Amino acid sequence: MKAAVAKVIGFTRERRENDRWITFREHYGLDSFYxxxxxxxxxxxxGVEGDVGYFRRNHxxxxxxxxxxxxxxxxxxxxxxxxxxRRIxxxxxxxxxxxxxxxxxxKPLxxxxxxxxxxxxxxxxxxxxxxxxxxxxxxxxRFIGRRVRALLHANELVVYDGATEIARHERLIAKGGERLVLDHYLEALVRKPGALPGATALEQAKAAGKFTPVHDAWWAATCKVRGDRDGTRALIDVLLLGRRIPHEHLVAGLAATLRVGTLTADAVALEARKAQEADDADTTLPEPEPRREPTVTFLTARRLAHLPPDTRPLPSPAPYDQLLGRRTRGTTAASKGEQMP
Structure with a gap:
């Protein structure tokens, strides 16, 4: 097995193993026997070949x-x-x-x-x-010309810039393939909108279901009103919204603005947020509150309602009464001509 053995040494059990296989054995504490x-x-x-054949034929x-x-x-x-x-x-x-x-x-894992x-x-x-x-x-x-680190797994490829993940793709099995994500090219397409109609990334987005017929209809309607260049830029602005708005809500926003004819990215964002709020309201329905009699709420009471409860004792004028008595005695002595101590 080439994944483990680099070279067979003569007609013996000795092998020169791959470095990754040696690391794997040391991680799990395995011994190799060839x-x-x-x-x-x-x-x-x-016996091993027979079990493999049984599994292949039956499953x-x-x-x-x-x-x-x-x-x-x-x-x-x-x-x-x-x-x-199963019994053997x-x-x-x-x-x-x-x-x-x-x-x-x-041994434990x-x-x-x-x-x-x-x-x-x-x-x-x-x-x-x-x-x-x-x-x-x-x-x-934005990473053109820079060195990045790619981790190739059995099912996917993850790309990092330092410790930050910048891209994730499903791994291509055949040779000479190409997997492009339309979102990775939006900043460049804003400057060159004419490159979007024939872009390979656009075709792959359509095949993956990320660019729906609703996108196409909205794009065509916007180009008819604003022209090809400005209409394509408006579509790119909508696609940029997909970085912070879920895909299904963005499609709902496109459909809503297409029906009313408000073909702007701001309108799409507004309708998409409405669709998201509606979905959130459907998933978390509050319990119906008991019916209350209508009352008048004063502004001062409403403001005080948001403050924490005041646990301090009520103020008392007792300390000030002591000063009042001292002041009264001093005033009486002065009126009689007595000398104050």
Missing amino acids: CRPGLTGAHEKG LVPVPEVDSLAELNLLVDQWDEQDDA RMRPRTIGEYFAVEQPLL PDEPFDTSRTFALRVDRHSRISVRTNCYSVPV
């Missing part, structure tokens, strides 16, 4: 139709659980029962999973793309 090559070791892996024939590798992995997990109830030939226990006996003897991704340090080309394993992926145009 079969002898050739006819001398043909009988040593028959992968015909080939399952899935949308992603993640969905296929879920199916494999389900088939694995189903096999726990005439053995008295099932596979799951035998595993329950062996499980306490196994480490707390952190092993990162199986491959890391690449790449420079973004002038088309705002990076090339990973013969395939091209887009990043935001």
Whole structure:
């Protein structure tokens, strides 16, 4: 297996292993044991090959139709659980029962999973793309000419600028493919709106369902009113709204403004927020409040209602009464001509 072995040394069990495989073994505390090559070791892996063949014939024939590798992995997990109830030939226990006996003897798994991704340090080309394993992926145009770090997983590619994630793509399996995100090019298309109609990123957005027929209808109507250049720029302003407004609400805002003929990005944002507020109100319906008799609320009482309760004691004029008595005695003495002490 090339993922683990770089070279077979003679007709022995010795192998020169890949660095990633050595790191994987050290992470999980595994020991490697290799079969002898050739006819001398043909009988040593028959059981493994037989189990692989059984699983393939029973679960992968015909080939399952899935949308992603993640969905296929879920199916494999389900088939694995189903096999726990299977008996091998005439053995008295099932596979799951035998595993329950062996499980306490196994080493515990480490707390952190092993990162199986491959890391690449790449420079973004002038088309705002990076090339990973013969395939091209887009990043935001502000990173043109800069070096970024890409982590290639089994199902996806994640691109970082330092510690900040700047792009995430589903991994391309075939060679020579290209995956472009329309949102990554919007800042450049504002300056060159004429490049949008023939852009590859636009075609991929339509194929992925991100650019809907509602977008197309709104674009055509805006270009008819404002002209191709200004109408395309208005559409780009709407697409920029998608960075802070959910896609379904943005489409609802486009449809609403298209019906009334208010073809501006501000109107789309307003209608999209209305649709979002309506959805939020539907998901969190408040309990009906009991009916109250109409009352008049004074402004002072309304302001005081928002203040915390005042727990201080009521003011008392007792200390000032003492001063009043002292002042009265002093005034009487002065009127009689007595000398004050």
